[in-house]
Amino acid sequence: xxxxxxxxxxxxxxxxxxxxxxxxxxxxxxxxxxxxxxxxxxxxxxxxxxxxxxxxxxxxxxxxxxxxxxxxxxxxxxxxxxxxxxxxxxxxxxxxxxxxxxxxxxxxxxxxxxxxxxxxxxxxxxxxxxxxxxxxxxxxxxxxxxxxxxxxxxxxxxxxxxxxxxxxxxxxxxxxxxxxxxxxxxxxxxxxxxxxxxxxxxxxxxxxxxxxxxxxxxxxxxxxxxxxxxxxxxxxxxxxxxxxxxxxxxxxxxxxxxxxxxxxxxxxxxxxxxxxxxxxxxxxxxxxxxxxxxxxxxxxxxxxxxxxxxxxxxxxxxxxxxxxxxxxxxxxxxxxxxxxxxxxxxxxxxxxxxxxxxxxxxxxxxxxxxxxxxxxxxxxxxxxxxxxxxxxxxxxxxxxxxxxxxxxxxxxxxxxxxxxxxxxxxxxxxxxxxxxxxxxxxx
Amino acid sequence: xxxxxxxxxxxxxxxxxxxxxxxxxxxxxxxxxxxxxxxxxxxxxxxxxxxxxxxxxxxxxxxxxxxxxxxxxxxxxxxxxxxxxxxxxxxxxxxxxxxxxxxxxxxxxxxxxxxxxxxxxxxxxxxxxxxxxxxxxxxxxxxxxxxxxxxxxxxxxxxxxxxxxxxxxxxxxxxxxxxxxxxxxxxxxxxxxxxxxxxxxxxxxxxxxxxxxxxxxxxxxxxxxxxxxxxxxxxxxxxxxxxxxxxxxxxxxxxxxxxxxxxxxxxxxxxxxxxxxxxxxxxxxxxxxxxxxxxxxxxxxxxxxxxxxxxxxxxxxxxxxxxxxxxxxxxxxxxxxxxxxxxxxxxxxxxxxxxxxxxxxxxxxxx
Numbered sequence: 001x002x003x004x005x006x007x008x009x010x011x012x013x014x015x016x017x018x019x020x021x022x023x024x025x026x027x028x029x030x031x032x033x034x035x036x037x038x039x040x041x042x043x044x045x046x047x048x049x050x051x052x053x054x055x056x057x058x059x060x061x062x063x064x065x066x067x068x069x070x071x072x073x074x075x076x077x078x079x080x081x082x083x084x085x086x087x088x089x090x091x092x093x094x095x096x097x098x099x100x101x102x103x104x105x106x107x108x109x110x111x112x113x114x115x116x117x118x119x120x121x122x123x124x125x126x127x128x129x130x131x132x133x134x135x136x137x138x139x140x141x142x143x144x145x146x147x148x149x150x151x152x153x154x155x156x157x158x159x160x161x162x163x164x165x166x167x168x169x170x171x172x173x174x175x176x177x178x179x180x181x182x183x184x185x186x187x188x189x190x191x192x193x194x195x196x197x198x199x200x201x202x203x204x205x206x207x208x209x210x211x212x213x214x215x216x217x218x219x220x221x222x223x224x225x226x227x228x229x230x231x232x233x234x235x236x237x238x239x240x241x242x243x244x245x246x247x248x249x250x251x252x253x254x255x256x257x258x259x260x261x262x263x264x265x266x267x268x269x270x271x272x273x274x275x276x277x278x279x280x281x282x283x284x285x286x287x288x289x290x291x292x293x294x295x296x297x298x299x300x301x302x303x304x305x306x307x308x309x310x311x312x313x314x315x316x317x318x319x320x321x322x323x324x325x326x327x328x329x330x331x332x333x334x335x336x337x338x339x340x341x342x343x344x345x346x347x348x349x350x351x352x353x354x355x356x357x358x359x360x361x362x363x364x365x366x367x368x369x370x371x372x373x374x375x376x377x378x379x380x381x382x383x384x385x386x387x388x389x390x391x392x393x394x395x396x397x398x399x400x401x402x403x404x405x406x407x408x409x410x411x412x413x414x415x416x417x418x419x420x421x422x423x424x425x426x427x428x429x430x431x432x433x434x435x436x437x438x439x440x441x442x443x
Numbered sequence: 444x445x446x447x448x449x450x451x452x453x454x455x456x457x458x459x460x461x462x463x464x465x466x467x468x469x470x471x472x473x474x475x476x477x478x479x480x481x482x483x484x485x486x487x488x489x490x491x492x493x494x495x496x497x498x499x500x501x502x503x504x505x506x507x508x509x510x511x512x513x514x515x516x517x518x519x520x521x522x523x524x525x526x527x528x529x530x531x532x533x534x535x536x537x538x539x540x541x542x543x544x545x546x547x548x549x550x551x552x553x554x555x556x557x558x559x560x561x562x563x564x565x566x567x568x569x570x571x572x573x574x575x576x577x578x579x580x581x582x583x584x585x586x587x588x589x590x591x592x593x594x595x596x597x598x599x600x601x602x603x604x605x606x607x608x609x610x611x612x613x614x615x616x617x618x619x620x621x622x623x624x625x626x627x628x629x630x631x632x633x634x635x636x637x638x639x640x641x642x643x644x645x646x647x648x649x650x651x652x653x654x655x656x657x658x659x660x661x662x663x664x665x666x667x668x669x670x671x672x673x674x675x676x677x678x679x680x681x682x683x684x685x686x687x688x689x690x691x692x693x694x695x696x697x698x699x700x701x702x703x704x705x706x707x708x709x710x711x712x713x714x715x716x717x718x719x720x721x722x723x724x725x726x727x728x729x730x731x732x733x734x735x736x737x738x739x740x741x742x743x744x745x746x747x748x749x750x751x752x753x754x755x756x757x758x759x760x761x762x763x764x765x766x767x768x769x770x771x772x773x774x775x776x777x778x779x780x781x782x783x784x785x786x787x788x789x790x791x792x793x794x795x796x797x798x799x800x801x802x803x804x805x806x807x808x809x810x
Binding site for chain 2: 418
């Protein structure tokens, strides 16, 4: 299609599979009797649990306190009794302390009329404090604490506020549904962020495979009289990555190793914007999120609004369970998500999707040696050479890897997706980056 | 409660359709029509040559896998040894004694491929290196050609390939023909009735003015290596590879285009009274191993550059070398030598054609 914006380097076109769930309205998921709330579900240092076994908690009560500059507050998604503080595995293989809450008692918000409060008289600082105290983190996947993102470094001005409605991960439709069903709320949320960072331009980027969402936001912006530039983007993975999105909508490249602020941009995902609206206007902490439950092995794919801490098993059951034995259960999107083996793994703030994939979708094959086809190089949106990086890392030459840009890798998975030899390239990149970071800490 | 049947793997959790295995077998499959054509026009003996080269390549691969304590079955399943064997067979004259392709295959697999670590490690196309090895070892049998059965002539004027016939003939030729195809017609190189018929039809109805012979070369009614002769079937097979994106345009197009351009500019000057810009491009594209080489061998992923720009440089280099060898060298044909020479340059080409990194400014020298 002509005239659509996109990034200029690399990128892949995995099968979208959005049709499985894009027409399913967001539905409230059944609340599980037992909620397991991880204390580490955001980027940065884990929250510190401030409850003890036996404590009675209310819905939305603070149970985990932010412990540093980059950290997040965590709230109880349900009313009930703290059963225990346990150690759990997160989908990404890390361990975390978790508060286990047995649901009992009355909900303070659920099923009750919510009161809209006026926020326009609040200062940026006060708004950031509300965002912080309600535990809002980026819901696009990185779970970067939102209050940190909106606190601009001294002397810096934001030229653009770019809202990310791209949702380039295959299968996922949670943001798509939000943009259709909560367009007015998202517009209000954009106003809130704009009043904090005072950007010159407001832009939202949406891939053209969500034409109705583009329309819906255009109309909502018109209704609210907000000068929001709704940009249609070409369907190409990873269009939704911050740097690729900014390249597409502003034409500028975020310098290697820098944050978007370097080119005067702040990026926020539509889910985050909606959460900010709910926190500021409705006074609601981040205790639930929309999750796409999909994949070839799911009987009835849906978009569920689920409480944080809900076991994944219960969401899968709500979607009719499996039609066939899946070979992988993935938390997140298929390109960047993590496989889990324990279906009792709880939902966290970063859980954008739950996918049960069949072998026809996974398309595994035997790993062979690299045959230098060069597909990974053509696919890398950062202009890196994944096969050479992997060879360096494989030979523990981490410094050589760093010299050719290892730290620029965002683990988007484009190289791994196209690899004919099925080399675990991303696993290598993660290992290499981790080794470099540990080395720096030691030095 | 955990489920032990679930795969735990690093992202991405989905992959594109193709794999090393599927690519290797797809290339072999696409070569099949041209191979069948070779068996048909050169006789059943040719099938024996193909089988000998394939089996020896596969056995050599299995032997190396065994010696190096690898999983033999896994190694063989990737199809690369089969493909190497097949390509070696394709590059043999139909009358070749069976031991020659066997030596070529064993050399290709054991020396060219495995001394550098097996699949992915070799820096030179094994099939071509194997072919060149036996070419210089047994030049006689490697340049003894058989007429295809569609082209049997009463006087059996020659058993040379069009390229060989041209090369040796031009040395003492002083006649009036000013292009390769016209030279062949004038000196009585045979061609089939099909060729005469189609050429006449094209010339009268479609406004062409072609010499006889092109259609034979395009269809494969000429002597040559048993798999290289049918340009049309090699092209047809490659369509599938292009559609599946197993091969990309960069190498074949830059190779054929640079070669064709140079032929057009310079080849005409080899004739008495010839001028620049009159070279017989079609003749040179349709003869010898050019199409087989450009589509199936220069595109070998292991031994070609990894970046797009690098692939174009590689293709142009191969085109220039093929042109030089064919027109000014002492061999009638230069595709295999050109490709393996370019193979040697691949690491250097790769080094200078790395992609431009996102968000990294190229520092310019300030005066």
